[in-house]
Amino acid sequence: MAEFDFSQALGEARSKYESIAKALDVERIKTDIAALEKEASAPNLWDDVDNAQKVTSRLSAAQSRLKKLEDMAARLDDIETLFELGQEENDADSMNEAQGQVDRLQKDLDQMEIETLLDGEYDERSAVVTIRSGAGGVDAADFAQMLLRMYLRWAERNGYKTKVMDTSYGEEAGIKSTTFEVDAPYAYGRLSVEGGTHRLVRISPFDNQGRRQTSFAAVEVVPLVEVTDHIDVPDSDIRVDTYCSSGPGGQGVNTTYSAVRITHLPTGIVVTMQDERSQIQNRAAAMAVLQSRLLVLRHEAEAKKKKELAGDIKASWGDQMRSYVLHPYQMVKDLRTGYETSQTQAVFDGDIDGFIDAGIRWRHEQRREAALEEESAETA
CATH class of the missing domain: 1.20.58.410 (Release factor)
Structure with a gap:
């Protein structure tokens, strides 16, 4: 030594x-x-x-x-x-x-x-995170709920304030989708590397034959919009529907038409919000999330133009970004960075800083390589 x-x-x-x-x-x-x-x-x-x-x-x-x-x-x-x-x-x-x-x-x-x-345009913002269950039926809905708990625990470990804004519950167990806010400086910069498709492999607790099941959930992370962002959404571009809230929340929440669904007609983006008792509050919260997603779309469109000018830049994240394997062995592995751990329970308890840090370094390297390729394309 x-x-x-x-x-x-x-x-x-x-x-x-x-x-x-x-x-x-x-x-x-x-x-x-x-x-x-x-x-x-x-x-x-x-x-x-x-x-x-x-x-x-x-x-x-x-x-x-x-x-x-x-x-x-x-x-x-x-x-x-x-x-x-x-x-x-x-x-x-x-x-x-x-x-x-x-x-x-x-x-x-x-x-x-x-x-x-964390030097991206919106990295210093708070974050709005949406989790949706994918292929895998009830296991996927349960997996989506496991991911929600994981991120809320991570935020709690770091002293970040969170607020669950909307949840659609599964018919048998888990959740179909959920949207929550993480209110902290640089929350978006950190959590944005979590966006993508997450995969769970385990013995299904919902299968009476004890078979192995693969299920998926999608994580979307957008920055919280600010007044200075100027995302104009004309009333003619949206359809607003109101309905009774569902799931836990008490009699007052579940029997009034306080929940709001906003559909952005040009893009097809749908945002639902039912956390607040007031329809006005839910509409304001839904508009904020819609504007956040439109902000990301605008940013992606600008980035796409730059990529087209620079040629084929190797900066694709791919669909599936992380696997959580609980059977036949214990392993959580990020497929982009190669970072992995066998401490699966710790991960689901919110110990994901290692994955986030590795993702931030990986993203920085991708951006650096893209910038170099763009520079080469401009000088060619």
Whole structure:
């Protein structure tokens, strides 16, 4: 086993920290904080509650990011001092402690590095996630509900606020579809790599012969729209239907025509919302989700034009992006990144940061390769 080189490890950590600090632009963060603090101190800030919440949320996120950077720099200095003192006093315990802290610091830097890769146009937004059961009957409906629990648990582990906006329940078990919001800075940037087709292989608990069943569920992730997005949806382009809510929710919810279904006629997009008791509230929430999906369509159309100009760019995600195998062995594997784990129960309990981080790195590399190919096509 090679001897641990503390100087080399610390040097690599410092180099990575400097790269991260440069990418995150410390001075820009400080400028943003000053501007947001000025907005937050305005006497009429809370006249517009939605805007006030966005300002305070962005301020808190920027302050947290700056504090992480400052704390990381302080840890680097403290670890170096601890090791030097250990050397001077020939204190093996202090040197071992310094080595252990460098290892932990490198892992924390790896996590912070992920933040520098969340540089997409909408990455800093909150996210709206829709899960739909696919092929597989009742098993697929049950799988969709397992995925909903997984993402809600993940959000809870990270301290993110969530709100289930609409759920259509299966006839026998599970759910046909569900839509929920994850309200946190960069929630979209992180969760957008979860979009795609998920596959479950297991012994079906709904098959009395105990046969193995393969089922599918689709995950769609869109950024939460903001007032500045200017997604115009004329009334002539939509059809609005109202109906009684279904599933859990109490007598008041289930006996009034509070649920809303909006169909966007030009694209065929359908959004349903039944979380709120008020039809007006459900309509507003449904319009917000519709605008989010139209925003993504517009973004995809712009990206498609760029791809056509650049030629055939290798950036396809494919339909099936992750497999969850519970029989005949235990394995969850991402088919794009190759990241895998045998801790299947931990994954369904929300331990998916490893998959998300690997997905973010994979996406960044895909974008980098696409940009290089586009540049080559333009210069050819």
